Amino acid sequence: MSVTTRSTQPEGESEYERRKRLRTVTAASLLGTTVEWYDFFLYATAAALVFNQLFFPDESSFVGTMLAFATFAVGFVVRPIGGVVFGHIGDRIGRKKTLALTMFLMGIATALMGVLPTHEQIGVLAPLLLLILRVAQGFAIGGEWAGAVLLSVEHSPKGKRGLFGSIPQVGLALGLALGTLVFAILQVVFDDEQFLAYGWRIAFLLSLVLVVVGFVVRLKVDETPAFQEVTELSKQSSMPIRDTFRKPNTRTTVLGMLSRWGEGAAFNTWGVFAITYATGTLAFDRVPVLLVVTLAALVMAALIPVSGVLTDRFGARQMYLVGIAAYGVLVFPVFALFGTENLAWFTVAMVVVFGVVHSVFYGAQGTLYASLYPAEIRYTGLSVVYQFSGVYASGLTPMILTALIAAGGGSPWFACLYLVLTAVVSVVATSAIRNEDLHLTTGR
Template identity: 80%
Template sequence: MTTFAEVEHNSPFSNETDDERRSRLRTVVAASLLGTTVEWYDFFLYATAASLVFNQLFFPNQSSFVGTMLSFATFAVGFLVRPIGGVVFGHIGDRIGRKKTLALTMFIMGIATALMGVLPTAAQIGVVAPILLLLLRILQGFALGGEWAGAVLLAVEHSPEKKRGLFGSIPQIGLALGLALGTGMFALLQTVFDDDQFLRFGWRIAFVLSLVLVIVGLVVRLKVDETPAFQAVRDLEQRSSAPLREVFQGKAARNTVLGMLSRWGEGAAFNTWGVFAITYATKTLHFEKVPVLLVVTVAAVVMAILLPFSGLLTDRFGPQRVYIVGIAAYGLAIFPAFALFGTENLLLFGVAMVVVFGVIHALFYGAQGTLYASLYPTEIRYTGLSVVYQFSGIYASGVTPLILTALIGASGGSPWLACGYLVATSAISVVATAAIRKRDLHL
């Protein structure tokens, strides 16, 4: 079983010049950042559309509440399929390499998103429309299942030893930028077109544009070198024949369980602030759609700016400590955030979103990739990261908007029961992360 430290001494790039090293790392940063930005732009376009468009165009015969719930249900399906993609692409990534796997996931994601942009509505083809939407969402989730782990490994396994945290934060920046692009694009299109035009064709532009982004991302990703860690394992013929089985054996099994529990708070947080808050602000607080989208966009940009600082803190204090502090801060901020939401003041809503989503989320999210990458040796690392991130995504991320909507509905419109659920996810994550033993980490 190989560690990062062992790879440093056997790296195929050990004889490169300083100029060659800088050039390689620039390409790695570009491939990791641009690739994840495109993938998450595609994935969260759906999230934004689920809040604003799909409930009207694909579930038009339902009440507003039921239509929103059905729309969020198709959103959740993407998370249910992601573990399957994680297992499939994790195995491929551990067997044939990170580079080729990431090119494949980006291609599949781009095609699925672009097809959504030309999909007929329920008014045009009836019940077939939501079925096709669901199938394309499944394809999206399958592709994204192999994306996050590969993008993290592309960055972390190329990183210099003392900058592993900084490089591990780069794919997370792509997520923040992808969300900002998605919500920003919808805000722009709703400004350019009136409501009728936006519903008829305006929203489709954001989806079709994905093809352009995918082409650019593929070109950059195909230029990057395979990671030193995977090359070392391949050259030594140490690749695992059954990485999924090994992820659930011995010390790796303990890390897998604790890793999945540690992600509960992060997944719930992201989909609360990045997805559910849009519907809550427009439907319950009765804010206009464009200002709400702009608030989410600003918060996501703030997160993108602060994520490298989280990476630097990770290099100084360790990913475990930074992640625990950030998740605990998220738990403490939930009730105050919803109290500010309850003022029904757009400015205070924006302040709350920037603090909880832009600042606090950046703190722990920047440390997450490096933390999870250290849970496993190189031979099973792609599969391990995919299992932790994607299987936990079912309960931590995908169903969060559904749970919050149901809890608020059961409370007669009060958000406090939903807040209690979110605090519980934070507590679980803090305890699980603290239980990870340093001697079991592959640093």
């Protein structure tokens, strides 16, 4: 029998103590996810602009880019393993300790990338070491997202579960914005030769400072009331991964993973692939493109809490459906605007589809997926849905789009059809999730 989550306000807690606890939870979730996603997507930006030249220099431009994106995808392949391992730890010993561990591992891996020798210096060992560090990044992020979402959702006040569930999602947008902004600044400060020689490394080494700040804040947060209840009642699952795929959870796990396909494909199209497409096919300068992605990510960060508030009013499933459907409808018009090869229209398209539309469903996603599982297996279940689907929904997207555009002789329309398909699958799967499948409720 599953544990029913108790009130998120501990007995005897004063109003001042409650507000202080919630401020700490908010800071821990937001800072932590910002740092972790900055680290993870910093690699994506570098794969598009740096790694294809420094670590795969003997290949053609197309092959070098594909190899760089292949190592990017490896991080997503490893994420399910990290999700299972850290999900088990999070469901057995708690959310707080697990999150501190994932942040430490991510920070070390990213900082080491900043001092990694290039192919010119150590030959084939360079891409091999890059691959190993990418594996470490993927392993760490595999346990990060679910824990950060649960830290917020399971501490949320009554009637504000959607808003608090959206807070970690803001961290993803801020992490992406911070990464692209830092790269843009470094390319302004340094010329091309200096940037490739050492300038790009500064962005990776900066991770150490961010990790220390996030680590300290996370150590101050209390364990969630839901996990405390599970512990007090001795209801921990002996094997959370098994129970995630055992009835009645089998259905929600499959539907959750399918519903994520559109979101993962969308994010990695607009946040990762678009950088390569704009600087390569459209021949835009790198700095303006990075600034456009930064702007879109900042708009997303500002609007995600709005999505969280609307989630509390209308429900997580409904908000997710509306956003995913809008993404599917806009794919062809967005690429048509890209095709004008006009930076202004590129900016408008990115702000609308990435900044506005993505915020609608991404703000509701954490709360929706947290609702799919009872507290005793929630960390593992949430990790499975998000990280297993990330392999095909997120990690492979840049490679698939690059290959489809090449197959179409440079035309993006095959790629657009693929993206629309991901939206259709997600809409159907989300629609199939029933109210009785949800263990946490939102909306009126």
